[in-house]
Amino acid sequence: MMLNFFDQFASQSLLGIPLIAIAMLVPWLLFPSPYKRWLNNRLITFQYWFISRATNQLMLPLNINAHKWALILVALLLFLITLNLLGLLPYTFTPTTQLSMNMALAVPLWLATVLIGMRNQPTHSMAHLLPEGTPTLLIPILIIIETISLFIRPLALGVRLTANLTAGHLLIQLISTATFVMLSFMPTIAMLTFIVLALLTLLEIAVAMIQAYVFVLLLSLYLQENV
Amino acid sequence: MKRGEMVFIKEDTICMCCNFKEIFYVVLAIHFFDFRIRAASAFKGSSALGAGVLHASRSLHTSQQSLAPLPPLPEKGGKVRYGLIPEEFFQFLYPKTGVTGPYMLGTGLLTYLLSKEIYVINHETVAAASIGIIIIYGIKKYGPSVAAFIDKLNEEKVAKAQEVKDTAMKCLDQAVQNEKKEQWRVDGRHMLFDAKRNNVAMLLEINFRERLHMVTNEVKKRLDYQIDVQNLKKRMEQEHMINWVEKNVVRSITPQQEKESIAKCISDLKILAKATQARATV
Numbered sequence: 001m002m003l004n005f006f007d008q009f010a011s012q013s014l015l016g017i018p019l020i021a022i023a024m025l026v027p028w029l030l031f032p033s034p035y036k037r038w039l040n041n042r043l044i045t046f047q048y049w050f051i052s053r054a055t056n057q058l059m060l061p062l063n064i065n066a067h068k069w070a071l072i073l074v075a076l077l078l079f080l081i082t083l084n085l086l087g088l089l090p091y092t093f094t095p096t097t098q099l100s101m102n103m104a105l106a107v108p109l110w111l112a113t114v115l116i117g118m119r120n121q122p123t124h125s126m127a128h129l130l131p132e133g134t135p136t137l138l139i140p141i142l143i144i145i146e147t148i149s150l151f152i153r154p155l156a157l158g159v160r161l162t163a164n165l166t167a168g169h170l171l172i173q174l175i176s177t178a179t180f181v182m183l184s185f186m187p188t189i190a191m192l193t194f195i196v197l198a199l200l201t202l203l204e205i206a207v208a209m210i211q212a213y214v215f216v217l218l219l220s221l222y223l224q225e226n227v
Numbered sequence: 228m229k230r231g232e233m234v235f236i237k238e239d240t241i242c243m244c245c246n247f248k249e250i251f252y253v254v255l256a257i258h259f260f261d262f263r264i265r266a267a268s269a270f271k272g273s274s275a276l277g278a279g280v281l282h283a284s285r286s287l288h289t290s291q292q293s294l295a296p297l298p299p300l301p302e303k304g305g306k307v308r309y310g311l312i313p314e315e316f317f318q319f320l321y322p323k324t325g326v327t328g329p330y331m332l333g334t335g336l337l338t339y340l341l342s343k344e345i346y347v348i349n350h351e352t353v354a355a356a357s358i359g360i361i362i363i364y365g366i367k368k369y370g371p372s373v374a375a376f377i378d379k380l381n382e383e384k385v386a387k388a389q390e391v392k393d394t395a396m397k398c399l400d401q402a403v404q405n406e407k408k409e410q411w412r413v414d415g416r417h418m419l420f421d422a423k424r425n426n427v428a429m430l431l432e433i434n435f436r437e438r439l440h441m442v443t444n445e446v447k448k449r450l451d452y453q454i455d456v457q458n459l460k461k462r463m464e465q466e467h468m469i470n471w472v473e474k475n476v477v478r479s480i481t482p483q484q485e486k487e488s489i490a491k492c493i494s495d496l497k498i499l500a501k502a503t504q505a506r507a508t509v
Contacts, residue, residue, distance in 0.1 A: 180353045194353070198361060
């Protein structure tokens with residue numbers, strides 16, 4: 001079967017069943033829930049430790065009203081990290097490369113933060129449209145600019161994640177194709193390219209984790225402003 | 228497949244997969260073993276899967292056994308060779324094909340897949356190779372330290388509970404020793420009482436002697452007073468008598484006697500003066 005470079009980004013469906021649903025749900029199997037024992041095995045202990053550290057870190061700058069978001073933010077973090085990292089394995093499909101899914105995550109959550117801010121403390125959240133200490137003449141222009149930046153936020157969140165992951169995957173595909181093609185007639189160059197590929201894969205692992213963290217961190221920041 | 232069964236096989240298999248290498252074995256296990264678990268309740272006595280069947284048969288929560296405590300978890304995960312294939316597979320093939328059996332099977336399978344182009348080598352293979360190298364390197368290098376860290380987390384939990392137990396035992400030991408010391412102190416109570424009795428007697432003695440002393444002083448004062456009074460009386464009598472005698476003597480000296488005495492005194496003085504002058508010129 002010949003692979004097109006963009007086949008990995010097309011949403012697959014088998015016999016009319018969209019496989020993206022399975023791709024999004026299978027990572028749930030990798031996280032066992034703790035059973036009714038006092039001492040668990042290593043995987044569950046590690047998972048528990050990681051989740052408690054992540055929750056602590058995320059909720060540190062937020063006030064008590066925002067702690068209601070702890071569950072959804074940490075669940076989102078785990079979800080994105082798992083999807084991103086699993087996507088680096090060969091022949092896998094990464095749902096987070098689809099703009100539709102990322103926008104579906106970003107827009108509702110961002111909108112929720114804005115609406116919470118507008119509903120509970122409208123003056124305070126409106127005040128965010130004007131930074132402190134601006135000269136009087138610039139105020140109208142700055143309000144417009146800040147409003148535009150406010151509405152661009154969900155777009156930026158979604159597109160950032162999509163673009164980073166898509167670009168990374170595409171690069172991996174291209175460089176591995178280059179290595180594969182050069183293997184027959186220029187093996188040394190192929191080896192060098194393979195080293196580049198290894199370094200790129202390391203970068204991609206880092207990017208996968210960082211992008212997930214940044215997504216969630218920005219959401220918590222927007223929440224902090226509005227709550 | 229009921230959800231309960233799924234959970235148990237998942238949990239049971241997770242019990243056996245204690246390190247990161249075996250994580251995706253879980254997903255495979257679900258496909259390989261689910262049909263067996265469905266029949267597990269039918270033949271509980273079969274030892275095809277051992278502990279897995281035992282756990283699966285408890286999943287229906289019908290008998291009293293569901294209330295009994297769970298059997299303990301195994302200490303270590305199941306043994307795997309090359310991080311992927313469990314030891315049981317090699318043991319399974321050993322009687323028929325010996326030691327090299329599984330390896331021959333693996334090599335043959337791989338050759339078959341490659342030669343018939345069921346698995347095509349393309350750029351994804353290269354990508355798979357690069358990420359495979361990184362994963363294996365990462366696990367080999369950082370696996371033991373991560374495992375040690377996680378074990379330390381568990382051990383800290385146990386140590387905290389152990390500390391509570393140890394502190395409680397130490398406190399109880401201390402209480403027992405304190406009680407024994409109190410009992411020893413109680414045995415010496417008669418010494419305490421004797422000492423107290425001595426103290427009281429001494430106080431009484433002191434008090435008595437003070438009062439005695441006071442009484443003596445008072446009596447002495449009275450007697451001294453009487454003596455002083457007598458002395459005073461004698462002295463006054465003496466003085467009075469002396470005064471009376473003197474007064475009478477002075478009264479009895481007549482003027483005639485006075486003149487005679489003065490003339491005699493003058494003549495005595497003259498004689499004396501002469502005598503003295505004579506002595507002085509000599």
